Amino acid sequence: xxxLPRTAVxxxxxxxxxxxxxxxxxxxxxxxxxxxxxxVHAFNLVxxxxxxxxxxxxxxxxxxxxxPGPLAGVPLALKDNLCTRGxxxxxxxxxxxxxxxxxxxxxxxxxxxxxxxxxxxxxLDEFAMGSSTENSAFGPTRNPRDTGRVPGGSSGGxxxxxxxxxxxxxxxSDTGGSIRQPAALCGVVGAKPTYGLVSRYGLVAFASSLDxxxxxxxxxxxxxLLLEVIAGHDPMDSTSIDVPPPALGAGxxxxxxxxxxxxxxxLTGEGIAPDVAARVRQAAxxxxxxxxxxxxxxxxxxxxxxxxxxxxAPAEASSNLARYDGVRYxxxxxxxxxxEMNTATRTAGFGAEVKxxxxxxxxxxxxxxxxxxxxxxxxxxxxxxxxxxxxYERFDLLLAPTSPTTAFRFGDKTDDPLAxxxxxxxxxxxxxxxxxxxxxxxxxxxxxxxVGVQLLAPALGEATMFRAAAALEAAAPPLxxxxx
Amino acid sequence: xSDRLTRDDVAKVADLARLALSDAELDLFTEQxxxxxxxxxxxxxxxxxxxxxxxxxLPLINVVRDDVVRPCLDREEVLAQAPAxxxxxxxxxxxxxxxx
Numbered sequence: 001x002x003x004l005p006r007t008a009v010x011x012x013x014x015x016x017x018x019x020x021x022x023x024x025x026x027x028x029x030x031x032x033x034x035x036x037x038x039x040v041h042a043f044n045l046v047x048x049x050x051x052x053x054x055x056x057x058x059x060x061x062x063x064x065x066x067x068p069g070p071l072a073g074v075p076l077a078l079k080d081n082l083c084t085r086g087x088x089x090x091x092x093x094x095x096x097x098x099x100x101x102x103x104x105x106x107x108x109x110x111x112x113x114x115x116x117x118x119x120x121x122x123x124l125d126e127f128a129m130g131s132s133t134e135n136s137a138f139g140p141t142r143n144p145r146d147t148g149r150v151p152g153g154s155s156g157g158x159x160x161x162x163x164x165x166x167x168x169x170x171x172x173s174d175t176g177g178s179i180r181q182p183a184a185l186c187g188v189v190g191a192k193p194t195y196g197l198v199s200r201y202g203l204v205a206f207a208s209s210l211d212x213x214x215x216x217x218x219x220x221x222x223x224x225l226l227l228e229v230i231a232g233h234d235p236m237d238s239t240s241i242d243v244p245p246p247a248l249g250a251g252x253x254x255x256x257x258x259x260x261x262x263x264x265x266x267l268t269g270e271g272i273a274p275d276v277a278a279r280v281r282q283a284a285x286x287x288x289x290x291x292x293x294x295x296x297x298x299x300x301x302x303x304x305x306x307x308x309x310x311x312x313a314p315a316e317a318s319s320n321l322a323r324y325d326g327v328r329y330x331x332x333x334x335x336x337x338x339x340e341m342n343t344a345t346r347t348a349g350f351g352a353e354v355k356x357x358x359x360x361x362x363x364x365x366x367x368x369x370x371x372x373x374x375x376x377x378x379x380x381x382x383x384x385x386x387x388x389x390x391x392y393e394r395f396d397l398l399l400a401p402t403s404p405t406t407a408f409r410f411g412d413k414t415d416d417p418l419a420x421x422x423x424x425x426x427x428x429x430x431x432x433x434x435x436x437x438x439x440x441x442x443x444x445x446x447x448x449x450x451v452g453v454q455l456l457a458p459a460l461g462e463a464t465m466f467r468a469a470a471a472l473e474a475a476a477p478p479l480x481x482x483x484x
Numbered sequence: 485x486s487d488r489l490t491r492d493d494v495a496k497v498a499d500l501a502r503l504a505l506s507d508a509e510l511d512l513f514t515e516q517x518x519x520x521x522x523x524x525x526x527x528x529x530x531x532x533x534x535x536x537x538x539x540x541x542l543p544l545i546n547v548v549r550d551d552v553v554r555p556c557l558d559r560e561e562v563l564a565q566a567p568a569x570x571x572x573x574x575x576x577x578x579x580x581x582x583x584x
Contacts (some may be wrong), residue, residue, distance in 0.1 A: 169515065200574060239542060281541075328566055329566060363489075421520070459541075
């Protein structure tokens, strides 16, 4: 595809001007899928026919002198927990294996209305519970940078689809890091917006006070473009904020001169691999060299964020997943009574990690334990919010690693749930606070695998955050260059 | 390993969550959930008596839609996804133990 534009920004511009057709852009990307998908397994489902129809519709609009929109002809992959009308939406779970939603998620409607060409549904850890895609009922996704390694998770398929060149952009969801961590491990950009900035209507719920949809892209500008398209108030989601969607793309080259950036001291020491921590310090130096005022800042409550998250998220999940009872949709395993049918269905339909989280959440919410666990976790959440507020009195943005390590090997952490959970230590605080954060590739670790550095911003701080992300991207060492 | 979470506790929770666990799963989950709860001890040990809980990151309250009739999901399309349907409704096995 030497002659074709590669980024979403360039593809949309070329398709809108009639310079290239959406059809030829699509075929080039489908050819990449054909070439490597067997090896990577980014997708649960490739919807090539529907994509060809969508691309043809875009080309007809261009030929008729109409503007198909800001994502004209841009191939896009959708995490398989985003509802697509009449198209299977499995959440990588046996319990929803054949389910076809009767409606589209708001984000799916928005990208289609903007001229994007959905390619298919990407693999994830079952119901977005996991950090490696190893919890998918349909087999793991492999990291395109090294297929012996996990792509991260839970949105591992969406991250891998971009890293493999199957699509320039994709959508994922982030409850405790499920966009940013796989973005870091696959060497792409991934952003979790402010809670409420993007409608979650049609996102299959995991933990409702934490879930947020966001973009993956190969470049910061592409991630910004996709976020501009999906952001904005939606009456169908009562947690959607009624603010004007942010203008991100126009300000990306504004630089970081005078911007105050705080390196989070709790997330750069113990528990973080030395090469990852070194890359984060190198990123801090790069921002300083570009004119930012960089300092260190303590955000003490981040130390308790992981524990609070692994009580709050399972508690909400145990409630949200009560709906899978074999009555209205999805799998049913017969039983003599409805109660027996419910139990037989859930026992057969859920994988081990989902069962574990439902159990943990049910326990944390049960009589006698609520105050000790769930109640306390909600109070820790207040501490995290307070500590961030204090940090943002002194700094505009915070800087931290995205993941404590680079991509790990399959099976490394599957026997020890707690070890897997520790992967999320750097990403969870932003979910607890409802704040935005973005992971930007910044060179490789000692093993030659990508390192992601994370920029954190206060609520609705996306414009500043993306501007700094663009500066980091410009200063980043090549992905191939191992840390020495 | 935690001594606060017993195998009987796990069995009780599984019943509440409508999950049937094998003996091997009960043993494994007792150990694994105990390890997660042990990690949460740092939270349980904090004195948070003066701290108010945050249930939700946004201060939005009482969000209601306009009281206007709008189209909703198509009934046939919704029922087409159900495991069993009868007379335009979801069909389930006996609920109270008696024959339907």
